[in-house]
């Protein structure tokens with residue numbers, strides 16, 4: 001008798017080694033929330049985590065921005081938009097998921113190392129050095145650079161001419177809109193490869209807001225991918241190549257800006273009709 | 274001539290000593306305020322840091338003197354200063370390594386740091402006394418007077434004398450130089466600006482790639498310099514006694530708080546406010562007023578508002594008034 005099971009008549013058709021009752025390999029359904037991260041320049045992938053030892057605030061949340069594009073995160077207050085940004089910048093304890101920059105895993109890097117790798121971040125609050133002059137704010141933005149920073153500073157002044165006039169004034173004495181310009185300018189000083197803005201238009205008038213959006217588009221045209229959180233969802237989605245709606249730390253809707261603006265559900269719950 | 278005499282008397286007994294004392298307090302308060310602004314705690318060990326640094330200077334001075342090295346008309350202690358600063362810096366950096374860094378890593382609340390600094394204070398305190406003893410030490414040498422009573426009288430022909438001790442003049446000159454260098458460093462250099470940025474907004478400093486450990490190291494180095502210089506100047510002007518340096522903590526903190534904690538300019542202003550208040554209130558003003566007021570109004574008593582034994586009460590009163598009326602201090606530091 002051969003010792004080869006395959007040559008016996010029982011072979012692999014032996015039903016005694018399988019569970020009766022039919023196959024389990026049925027076709028499943030995919031979720032409709034499926035952020036595409038294949039081409040992403042910067043991606044926070046399936047992030048789950050929270051502050052310190054507290055509970056999770058992000059739940060399997062994915063945010064990504066493609067090269068040269070503008071990605072916008074919108075959602076109700078407390079949805080975890082800022083938390084998501086901080087997670088991508090390495091200021092959160094991630095329990096699951098990771099962050100990749102240009103295809104490289106940077107989940108373990110400190111925020112400073114991420115700055116050195118070319119990430120720029122403008123936080124939502126206290127995003128300027130109030131007691132330092134505008135110029136010093138910009139200089140500090142370029143702290144990690146050892147080369148000549150004057151061209152970068154000139155670029156920022158070109159983008160925000162008002163800052164040039166106020167360069168010797170303490171940043172804390174500027175108006176809200178001017179402060180946001182300082183904040184964005186500071187982050188641009190490293191000449192980052194990707195820019196993250198947390199509500200850059202918070203607390204500024206509609207006119208200044210439009211202008212800031214124009215400036216942001218201008219920055220984006222230079223090829224810098226931009227990931228930003230916005231409270232003014234409609235305007236932001238209009239300029240967005242990709243939009244994320246976060247609700248309670250989860251991806252609720254994802255799509256191009258236009259898709260989201262057209263989505264009945266999104267309109268009703270987040271855009272006020 | 275009466276007002277002139279009053280002015281000379283006032284200068285002799287109030288202005289000159291208060292300017293010198295104020296400079297010493299200002300340098301001390303600058304150290305306290307830098308630590309508060311950057312490391313975010315009130316360093317109770319500052320007085321004893323001054324004592325320790327000064328002790329190192331004194332020991333070096335004695336060494337230089339026995340080797341026959343002097344500094345001409347200037348005190349030998351000035352030559353010994355760099356050594357004292359280096360020793361104090363080593364002590365502070367070592368302390369930071371074994372004590373404060375531990376709490377920094379744990380993100381401890383400021384009060385934990387304050388209590389830790391209290392422990393550090395006792396250790397420094399004991400160590401200084403163990404090495405140099407508890408007694409008064411005089412280590413000033415070189416010329417005693419810049420302006421002597423005799424010289425002033427011969428030069429001006431006034432009845433009232435004016436005396437300026439060389440240690441007082443040296444104190445002011447050194448303080449001006451130190452403050453100028455410090456402000457240049459903080460406002461003009463990359464490292465100095467990064468220290469101010471870190472003090473202003475720690476999180477944003479991190480996001481700008483500023484390394485906090487480097488900022489902390491620079492802070493301790495500067496504090497070592499300020500504390501040793503302040504202590505040495507005080508010791509030259511008065512005398513060195515460990516307990517006095519511990520007591521200096523009160524006027525120094527009062528100066529830092531009056532000026533506004535975290536504000537270097539405030540620390541300097543505060544130092545002079547405290548010094549002038551202390552000297553004026555504890556000095557018998559009879560003679561000065563006697564020159565100013567008409568005979569009939571001339572005061573009977575000494576017009577000494579407080580006995581010198583109570584001089585620390587002056588700092589305390591000013592401190593309380595400021596905390597009640599303007600807790601952020603004259604120059605809007607951080608409120609306590």
Ligand SMILES: Nc1ncnc2c1ncn2[C@@H]1O[C@H](COP(=O)(O)OP(=O)(O)OP(=O)(O)O)[C@@H](O)[C@H]1O
Nearest residue numbers: 051054057075076077078079080081082083084124
């Ligand atoms: N530093 C923190 N420590 C602990 N919990 C925090 C912290 N910051 C935010 N949270 C919590 O995380 C949740 C999400 O906050 P987050 O700031 O991310 O919201 P957001 O979407 O940015 O809101 P908003 O639109 O108001 O800026 C909230 O419940 C908040 O209480």
Ligand SMILES: [Mg+2]
Nearest residue numbers: 081082083124
């Ligand atoms: Mg937010």
